[in-house]
Amino acid sequence: MRNIAYFWREAWRSLSRNRLLTLATVSTVCICVLILGVALLLTVNAGNFMKHLESDVEIVAFVDKSLTPSQVKAIGKELTAIPGIDKVKFVSREEGLKKLQQKMGMEKLEETIGENPLPDTYEIKASDPREVPHLARKIEKIEGIYKVKYGQGVVEKLFQVTRWIRIVSMAVIILLALGAVFLIATTIRLAIYSRRKEIYLMKLIGATDWFIRWPFFIEGFILGTLGALVAVAILALAYNSLISNMQTVFFLPLVAKAEVVNRIYLGLIGVGSLLGIVGTYISVNRFLKV
Amino acid sequence: MLIQFYNVSKIYPNGVKALDDVSLKIDRGEFVFLMGPSGAGKSTLIKMLFREEKPTRGQIFIASRSIVRMKRKEIPALRRSMGIVFQDFKLLENKTVYENVAFAMEVVGAKPNDIKYRVPELLKMVGLKGKEKCFPGELSGGEQQRVGIARALANQPMVLIADEPTGNLDVDTSCEIMELLYDINRRGTTVIMATHARELVRNAHKRVIILEKGKVVGDYPNGEFLA
Ligand SMILES: Nc1ncnc2c1ncn2[C@@H]1O[C@H](COP(=O)(O)OP(=O)(O)OP(=O)(O)O)[C@@H](O)[C@H]1O
Numbered sequence: 001m002r003n004i005a006y007f008w009r010e011a012w013r014s015l016s017r018n019r020l021l022t023l024a025t026v027s028t029v030c031i032c033v034l035i036l037g038v039a040l041l042l043t044v045n046a047g048n049f050m051k052h053l054e055s056d057v058e059i060v061a062f063v064d065k066s067l068t069p070s071q072v073k074a075i076g077k078e079l080t081a082i083p084g085i086d087k088v089k090f091v092s093r094e095e096g097l098k099k100l101q102q103k104m105g106m107e108k109l110e111e112t113i114g115e116n117p118l119p120d121t122y123e124i125k126a127s128d129p130r131e132v133p134h135l136a137r138k139i140e141k142i143e144g145i146y147k148v149k150y151g152q153g154v155v156e157k158l159f160q161v162t163r164w165i166r167i168v169s170m171a172v173i174i175l176l177a178l179g180a181v182f183l184i185a186t187t188i189r190l191a192i193y194s195r196r197k198e199i200y201l202m203k204l205i206g207a208t209d210w211f212i213r214w215p216f217f218i219e220g221f222i223l224g225t226l227g228a229l230v231a232v233a234i235l236a237l238a239y240n241s242l243i244s245n246m247q248t249v250f251f252l253p254l255v256a257k258a259e260v261v262n263r264i265y266l267g268l269i270g271v272g273s274l275l276g277i278v279g280t281y282i283s284v285n286r287f288l289k290v
Numbered sequence: 291m292l293i294q295f296y297n298v299s300k301i302y303p304n305g306v307k308a309l310d311d312v313s314l315k316i317d318r319g320e321f322v323f324l325m326g327p328s329g330a331g332k333s334t335l336i337k338m339l340f341r342e343e344k345p346t347r348g349q350i351f352i353a354s355r356s357i358v359r360m361k362r363k364e365i366p367a368l369r370r371s372m373g374i375v376f377q378d379f380k381l382l383e384n385k386t387v388y389e390n391v392a393f394a395m396e397v398v399g400a401k402p403n404d405i406k407y408r409v410p411e412l413l414k415m416v417g418l419k420g421k422e423k424c425f426p427g428e429l430s431g432g433e434q435q436r437v438g439i440a441r442a443l444a445n446q447p448m449v450l451i452a453d454e455p456t457g458n459l460d461v462d463t464s465c466e467i468m469e470l471l472y473d474i475n476r477r478g479t480t481v482i483m484a485t486h487a488r489e490l491v492r493n494a495h496k497r498v499i500i501l502e503k504g505k506v507v508g509d510y511p512n513g514e515f516l517a
Pocket residue numbers: 302303304306307308326327328329330331332333334335
């Protein structure tokens with residue numbers, strides 16, 4: 001226990017001895033964690049957008065006008081039977097017209113355009129919005145349905161975008177994480193090198209392996225955690241000002257739930273610490289022959 | 291018996307046979323000089339004592355425990371029972387005299403209070419009272435070696451091991467250091483010292499072990515061969 005103070009002191013001394021490298025390492029960890037954080041926040045918000053779109057993203061199936069009412073009913077039954085469909089609502093052409101009139105603020109629309117041009121429709125809700133495109137294709141194949149509409153491609157676009165974000169940020173994050181680990185390993189290697197005389201003495205005096213290793217692990221931990229802390233601070237400032245200034249992006253609300261956002265921040269700090277420990281582990285294993 | 295060597299040979303990876311079938315015993319409380327020409331294997335023998343090198347063949351017992359079969363994690367305990375003094379002192383230049391000695395206690399996890407109590411006592415014993423805040427660069431060779439000896443004694447070892455501790459010092463300073471070592475020996479610590487300095491050994495009337503080409507060629511209980 002009383003050694004802990006000694007380990008921290010040694011780690012700190014070593015960090016301040018080579019300030020430039022310390023700065024470079026912390027910055028790299030910071031950038032890596034920052035990008036990871038941005039990617040995570042984007043993904044979480046994209047997921048959130050999806051949920052909000054859910055209510056809008058219903059499938060509208062247009063029924064052939066030539067069908068008899070009983071045939072139309074049969075289609076409704078068929079729709080309900082498809083797995084993955086949550087709700088099916090029948091909207092008759094009369095109801096459709098009423099809705100349209102309300103929406104356009106015109107009464108007696110029928111008088112203007114003559115005969116009601118609208119078909120009967122089914123409004124269908126999927127239990128999982130991600131299944132919408134797939135379900136729509138299925139519904140389109142049903143006899144008596146001549147057209148299917150849903151979210152005008154919004155769903156697919158959004159999925160494409162989030163997948164793209166995920167792939168690109170993954171690649172960038174992996175590259176940066178490798179860079180960060182490499183820099184941390186280098187910093188630790190230099191620290192081991194500059195203390196080699198001391199380490200040799202410690203061994204001959206009878207210090208245990210872990211007594212010698214601990215300061216280096218703490219040093220790596222500080223490098224990683226410090227970088228992540230700076231990144232999280234920047235991220236939190238930027239995101240909070242985004243929330244308070246805009247609240248919504250394209251009329252969709254941002255995720256502001258403290259528990260979600262805080263979990264992301266904590267996770268990011270953990271990632272930074274982990275990078276530090278992995279980098280140290282590599283150098284200690286390779287260069288600290290105890 | 292404190293130290294026992296049984297048919298110890300050491301062949302370095304490059305093929306040099308540094309020790310050749312060495313057997314010897316050293317008792318508690320003895321003062322032993324290791325002598326012999328350069329390359330005879332003195333340093334090799336000394337490094338075996340604290341397991342910096344392992345013998346190629348043979349057995350070594352310290353306090354009745356085999357240190358050849360010793361597991362890695364038992365080595366720190368072995369080394370804590372020994373104090374090592376170096377020819378080049380091996381002081382940490384960026385630490386003061388006080389910190390250099392305290393360092394030896396810190397790295398074995400001594401209590402801060404014990405360190406505060408023991409370091410000044412050690413410095414007084416080796417004659418460095420008042421030099422606590424000096425850095426090694428500000429001291430003479432003899433003073434630096436006194437720091438080295440204080441550090442070696444910090445954890446109250448059973449054995450003090452010194453490889454040419456006076457090798458970098460002039461004759462007068464060497465004699466002072468020897469007096470210090472005799473004093474330490476009188477207080478009960480076993481001392482093993484490798485040296486080239488015949489004049490120091492001649493006046494000491496201590497046991498002398500002579501190595502030549504890795505073999506023990508002489509063992510004189512009172513150094514009488516030099517008289
Ligand atoms: N690490 C090593 N690797 C290979 N050979 C070594 C090593 N250490 C020592 N030797 C060789 O082993 C032999 C004995 O060396 P050692 O250092 O034990 O001699 P010594 O008696 O201490 O000599 P000196 O009086 O010059 O210090 C020498 O031939 C030396 O070159």
